[in-house]
Amino acid sequence: DETITISEYILTRLEQMGVESIFGVPGDFNMPFLDYVEDHPKIKWIGCCNELNASHAADGYSRVKEHGIGVIVTTFGVGELIAMNGVAGAFSEMVPVLHIVGVPSTLQQKQKPILHHTLGDGRFDAYTKAAAQTTIAQAAIVDKVTAGPEIDRVLAQAITTARPVYLTLPMDLVSTKISAKRLKVELPRSPPPNDSEVEAFVLDEIVKLVEAADQDVVILTDACVIRHHVRQEVNDLIHKTHFPVYSSPMGKTSVNENYERYGGVYVGLNSHPKIKEKVENAKLILSIGSLKSDFNTGMFTYSVPASRTVELHSGHTLIRHAQFPGIGMKKLLPKLTERLHKFEEDAKQLPLPQYKALIPDEKDDIISQAYFWPRMGQFFKPKDVIVAETGTSSFGILDVELPEDSIFVAQILFGSIGWSVGTTLGAAVAARERHLGRTILFVGDGSLQVTAQELSTMTAKGVHPILFVLNNNGYVIERHLHGMDRDYNNIVDWNYTSLLTTFGDKDGSRSRSYTVHNKKELNDLLEDETFAKADKIQLVEVMMDRYDAPRALKASAQLSEAMAKRIAEQDPEA
Amino acid sequence: DETITISEYILTRLEQMGVESIFGVPGDFNMPFLDYVEDHPKIKWIGCCNELNASHAADGYSRVKEHGIGVIVTTFGVGELIAMNGVAGAFSEMVPVLHIVGVPSTLQQKQKPILHHTLGDGRFDAYTKAAAQTTIAQAAIVDKVTAGPEIDRVLAQAITTARPVYLTLPMDLVSTKISAKRLKVELPRSPPPNDSEVEAFVLDEIVKLVEAADQDVVILTDACVIRHHVRQEVNDLIHKTHFPVYSSPMGKTSVNENYERYGGVYVGLNSHPKIKEKVENAKLILSIGSLKSDFNTGMFTYSVPASRTVELHSGHTLIRHAQFPGIGMKKLLPKLTERLHKFEEDAKQLPLPQYKALIPDEKDDIISQAYFWPRMGQFFKPKDVIVAETGTSSFGILDVELPEDSIFVAQILFGSIGWSVGTTLGAAVAARERHLGRTILFVGDGSLQVTAQELSTMTAKGVHPILFVLNNNGYVIERHLHGMDRDYNNIVDWNYTSLLTTFGDKDGSRSRSYTVHNKKELNDLLEDETFAKADKIQLVEVMMDRYDAPRALKASAQLSEAMAKRIAEQDPEA
Ligand SMILES: Cc1ncc(C[n+]2csc(CCOP(=O)(O)OP(=O)(O)O)c2C)c(N)n1
Ligand SMILES: Cc1ncc(C[n+]2csc(CCOP(=O)(O)OP(=O)(O)O)c2C)c(N)n1
Ligand SMILES: [Mg+2]
Ligand SMILES: [Mg+2]
Numbered sequence A, B: 001d002e003t004i005t006i007s008e009y010i011l012t013r014l015e016q017m018g019v020e021s022i023f024g025v026p027g028d029f030n031m032p033f034l035d036y037v038e039d040h041p042k043i044k045w046i047g048c049c050n051e052l053n054a055s056h057a058a059d060g061y062s063r064v065k066e067h068g069i070g071v072i073v074t075t076f077g078v079g080e081l082i083a084m085n086g087v088a089g090a091f092s093e094m095v096p097v098l099h100i101v102g103v104p105s106t107l108q109q110k111q112k113p114i115l116h117h118t119l120g121d122g123r124f125d126a127y128t129k130a131a132a133q134t135t136i137a138q139a140a141i142v143d144k145v146t147a148g149p150e151i152d153r154v155l156a157q158a159i160t161t162a163r164p165v166y167l168t169l170p171m172d173l174v175s176t177k178i179s180a181k182r183l184k185v186e187l188p189r190s191p192p193p194n195d196s197e198v199e200a201f202v203l204d205e206i207v208k209l210v211e212a213a214d215q216d217v218v219i220l221t222d223a224c225v226i227r228h229h230v231r232q233e234v235n236d237l238i239h240k241t242h243f244p245v246y247s248s249p250m251g252k253t254s255v256n257e258n259y260e261r262y263g264g265v266y267v268g269l270n271s272h273p274k275i276k277e278k279v280e281n282a283k284l285i286l287s288i289g290s291l292k293s294d295f296n297t298g299m300f301t302y303s304v305p306a307s308r309t310v311e312l313h314s315g316h317t318l319i320r321h322a323q324f325p326g327i328g329m330k331k332l333l334p335k336l337t338e339r340l341h342k343f344e345e346d347a348k349q350l351p352l353p354q355y356k357a358l359i360p361d362e363k364d365d366i367i368s369q370a371y372f373w374p375r376m377g378q379f380f381k382p383k384d385v386i387v388a389e390t391g392t393s394s395f396g397i398l399d400v401e402l403p404e405d406s407i408f409v410a411q412i413l414f415g416s417i418g419w420s421v422g423t424t425l426g427a428a429v430a431a432r433e434r435h436l437g438r439t440i441l442f443v444g445d446g447s448l449q450v451t452a453q454e455l456s457t458m459t460a461k462g463v464h465p466i467l468f469v470l471n472n473n474g475y476v477i478e479r480h481l482h483g484m485d486r487d488y489n490n491i492v493d494w495n496y497t498s499l500l501t502t503f504g505d506k507d508g509s510r511s512r513s514y515t516v517h518n519k520k521e522l523n524d525l526l527e528d529e530t531f532a533k534a535d536k537i538q539l540v541e542v543m544m545d546r547y548d549a550p551r552a553l554k555a556s557a558q559l560s561e562a563m564a565k566r567i568a569e570q571d572p573e574a
Helices: A006-016 A031-039 A051-065 A078-093 A106-111 A126-132 A144-161 A196-212 A223-227 A231-241 A273-281 A329-347 A369-379 A392-399 A419-434 A445-461 A476-481 A496-502 A519-527 A529-533 A551-570 B006-016 B031-039 B051-065 B078-092 B106-111 B126-131 B144-161 B196-212 B223-227 B231-241 B273-281 B329-349 B369-379 B392-399 B419-433 B445-461 B476-481 B496-502 B519-527 B529-533 B551-570
Strands: A003-005 A021-024 A044-047 A070-075 A097-103 A137-140 A165-170 A177-179 A217-221 A245-247 A262-265 A284-288 A309-312 A316-319 A322-325 A385-388 A407-410 A439-444 A466-471 A511-516 A537-543 B003-005 B021-024 B044-047 B070-075 B097-103 B137-140 B165-170 B177-179 B217-221 B245-247 B262-265 B284-288 B309-312 B316-319 B322-325 B385-388 B407-410 B439-444 B466-471 B511-516 B537-543
Touching: A003 A006, A006 A031, A006 A144, A006 A165, A006 A177, A021 A051, A021 A419, A031 A044, A031 A070, A031 A097, A044 A445, A051 A070, A051 A078, A051 A097, A051 A407, A051 A419, A051 A445, A070 A078, A078 A097, A078 A126, A078 A419, A078 B078, A097 A144, A126 A137, A126 A165, A126 B126, A137 A144, A144 A165, A144 A177, A196 A284, A196 A316, A196 A322, A196 A329, A217 A231, A217 A273, A223 A231, A231 A329, A245 A273, A262 A273, A309 A329, A369 A392, A369 A519, A385 A392, A385 A419, A392 A407, A392 A439, A392 A476, A392 A551, A407 A419, A419 A439, A419 A445, A439 A445, A445 A466, A445 A496, A445 A537, A445 B445, A476 A551, A496 A511, A496 A537, A496 B496, A511 A519, A519 A529, B003 B006, B006 B031, B006 B144, B006 B165, B006 B177, B021 B051, B021 B419, B031 B044, B031 B070, B031 B097, B044 B445, B051 B070, B051 B078, B051 B097, B051 B407, B051 B419, B051 B445, B070 B078, B078 B097, B078 B126, B078 B419, B097 B144, B126 B137, B126 B165, B137 B144, B144 B165, B144 B177, B196 B284, B196 B316, B196 B322, B196 B329, B217 B231, B217 B273, B223 B231, B231 B329, B245 B273, B262 B273, B309 B329, B369 B392, B369 B519, B385 B392, B385 B419, B392 B407, B392 B439, B392 B476, B392 B551, B407 B419, B419 B439, B419 B445, B439 B445, B445 B466, B445 B496, B445 B537, B476 B551, B496 B511, B496 B537, B511 B519, B519 B529
Parallel strands: A021 A044, A021 A070, A070 A097, A097 A165, A137 A165, A217 A245, A217 A284, A245 A262, A284 A309, A385 A407, A385 A439, A439 A466, A466 A537, A511 A537, B021 B044, B021 B070, B070 B097, B097 B165, B137 B165, B217 B245, B217 B284, B245 B262, B284 B309, B385 B407, B385 B439, B439 B466, B466 B537, B511 B537
Antiparallel strands: A003 A177, A309 A316, A316 A322, B003 B177, B309 B316, B316 B322
8 A cells, every 4th residue: 555644645635736835934843844845846835924924825825826725834832823813814704724733742742741832731732722713624633544534624624615724733743654545536626516406496496586577687796706616607607698797895806897797896885876776776686605794795784685685605595585505506506507598688688887986087196095096997907916905905996897807805804904915925926826917915004014024025935016005104994983083093104115125135136116106106107017017026105195095985984883873772781 | 989981990900000001903893992091191002013013012011010910902803813822922921911802892792793803604702712722811891790890800810820811892881881999999919828827837847858958958940930929039038048049041030140149040951060960969959930841941851859849839839749739939938038047057158050151262253152142141231121032042041141130031931933022012111111221132033024013113112122133044943953954944134224214213313223243343332332321222133153053052952852752762653
């Protein structure tokens, strides 16, 4: 029987899943495993400045790689806890990530000495217990027999649920040999077929509703279309039916936004009025992969009653008030497309709102939020990877139409600031592996300060993202939520344009940094071909007003306030 | 009955405990509470770049403040998880810290909508469950009646156990009024008295052992002397008995190291041979506040059998093999001092090893580790706060005698790199509040990169630490443990001397940065009075060899290897 070390077993599985880069930070408990990573012919080690950034990089890598998994390696206790925010974010946002933690030897785990990185009280399982809160499955490698099956179990879970998983690898088992036999069968990457009888019933019911709606149907595409990899199936559906399609914020780029039947972003009360009207007045809403979080629904102000809605999900289907557990969209969608194809001619007649965010005609020369975002829309190209941080950025970009085959990456549900910086590293690495276009980040000054050092790794690893840093003197999104002029919403004014030279590009030959103070400087830069080519890492400091916010953010802040009021009124305690 | 808002209740308690600064990062769930912090007449808000650094700052603040508590405020989910490493470190190292988390309203916690910062699956208790692994007590503020008692309960626990605690404050209760009556009684800060009968018995037993040992006694002082605040009691003991006293690494500065009866650092096989001989051959070892972790004991190579040992702890006493639960050292020590005073004349005769780390007479001009640390010893002054990061720094400083009334701060048990940077912020703030001397940090290049941005907050808040950055091209401590020339132990070469101007001192007027390449440059700088005065924040990049390590680190790496071998041999699986 062929054997293989446990480390190589893990790496072979990852290679099968398309992993070419692994992120993390070394430590004495994981270095023996890192030897295997470094020696692997196809997989590269990308050492990060810290584990928080590494966890975000694994998240970004997973999102842009698509159909794969992001991997982070940390060391016992100290490293894994720093990574926890990023792993939790991957859970919340449904991104498959494998978190491998190098841990003390199996014997030490039994004897429980007061080792460095422990809590000092002999609880060697404390970190795993904490990790259980933020991962969908955990496995501890403890012996030869269970190692292979356990590794496979958590990897399969990560892929099928689109969530992070946790794997501890003790120092003494890193080079232990196990059977390689299981590796001959790759792990399944798509869900099992639906029960055919129930599925047929579901299809009939949906077709009946479409007919009853006089074909007045809109399609709403959301986060899980991306997370559960049905982008292709959804695109087939919309092209073969011509029903108008709208997207949620988290669903952005799940369908081509230049497509003639794409109507824009629906986000409840926070939508453009014309979009809102069209979506909410449709006789039937076919919602695909929805994720109804606060910011993704305009603070829960959706106005599409269940009685007019069909919802397709990764593991179940809802038809009006009826639930169909186990009927998943991956297998259902192609059949639905076939059945709905016949409505194409009528569906083509359904009107779309004529709404596009235009560049406003402003008299002054200030780079306003209202100006900046549509202007950026003109700068994007097909296949660009566009990352937006929580803050004015993630709201500002909502109204911008993104180009064909672009990938939009944002953390609209979890919303942990600083995330976008590590994510940009991972996204840029994945984009390079996939031969995609440029990676373009929009990040606020406050968020950048959380994780700024990871610009260093980008420079060192030779990826060339364009980093737009919105310098508006603090936590502007927070100002609009609470404490407009409070001191806690101010931050230190950094010299952003010296970040790249400070963090490793000592002679300035491998990067370019710019500050744009006004519309003219911004336009000149965006029109500069050398800049647009993005053949080096580039940072652009964009000077903005400390109170200015995009339309969608202001609207959202008002809705938040209204929601808080509603709550206060309901609450007997207050 | 007088009433007070819950926020003010918390702040009043903290003020009673001597808190003058609170660290953290705002978020929409904690900003209403931050209004109270910002408006408080005595307590200052110190906004950090991220929650990891803020958690380390609270740790450093707590350590240097002494007899108090460090406080960090974060926001639900995203912020609190980033802070988790720092809170776990405070647990491991026994540092009282209060972690206040701003959380959704009580109603939202019941209704469980998919709010931003949640895991998206309605588990609103997930973060508290994770926090339970790394804090000694948790409390959720949920109503008027229990709020006061719950706040008091966790604060009392933090102080008596010297561990971190976790408190969630929901948005809707921030301004809720509760009775202020409890505040009239301050929380007890010292442990209750020992059972007098058992205590008397314990005292008799110890005195008998000292007599039987022909007064050949050595005192070993360790971490918990500092953590459980018996420094004064231990100093009384050694001055009134004149028994020779040695310290563990974590016990450094628990007693005055210039004191004539101080013999140096005992750390098992890793000790200087003369110290090892004296300690291990004593007829009786009186160990106070010991914490027997790997690095604190030379990888568990203590050679002081229980039969010759008395151990005093915060909550129990060990006399040879007998345990006395409940007999704590705080109350025991003064009585013991009284009883042992009579041995003073004989104890004075006990010889001390004549070992001091001297500056070696090296021919070359390289700044070696062997040269650097004793040279730094001459630079220190009484009342300095000396912070050493995990790595060559925390080992290099062990052999250096620190001055009277200095405070040594290191994370020798938990050993999370990057910790020292946030800690230095907190330490410097506390040192300023206490009118102590300079705050001096030693940090490796790799560790600095983990948390570098917090230099920004130091500059902005006007504290003036001296930051020695050891530039040795990577993770040198790791090289000595595994993978000497592995790529994963290399890091990006930053422009360290431009960090302070990049991070906020834009015109260079508020900071100074230096690089010292050789012994002469180092000496010139250390002898420069303007530098030594530390009236601005200063960063010194110290150029060192990429393989050089201090004696204690090399010895420790060898012991680690030996330990790993022992384990491999014991292990049936390997
Ligand atoms: C880790 C974390 N800490 C705190 C917050 C709370 N928070 C949300 S947005 C924000 C401010 C972002 O400011 P910036 O990046 O400058 O964006 P902008 O000014 O463009 O809104 C903060 C502090 C968070 N979401 N995540
Ligand atoms: C958060 C965390 N991640 C990883 C480690 C593993 N680790 C221990 S020491 C060290 C390297 C420290 O390097 P540096 O600060 O440059 O110190 P020096 O070179 O002086 O030894 C690393 C990566 C750790 N202890 N903590
Ligand atoms: Mg900002
Ligand atoms: Mg180093």
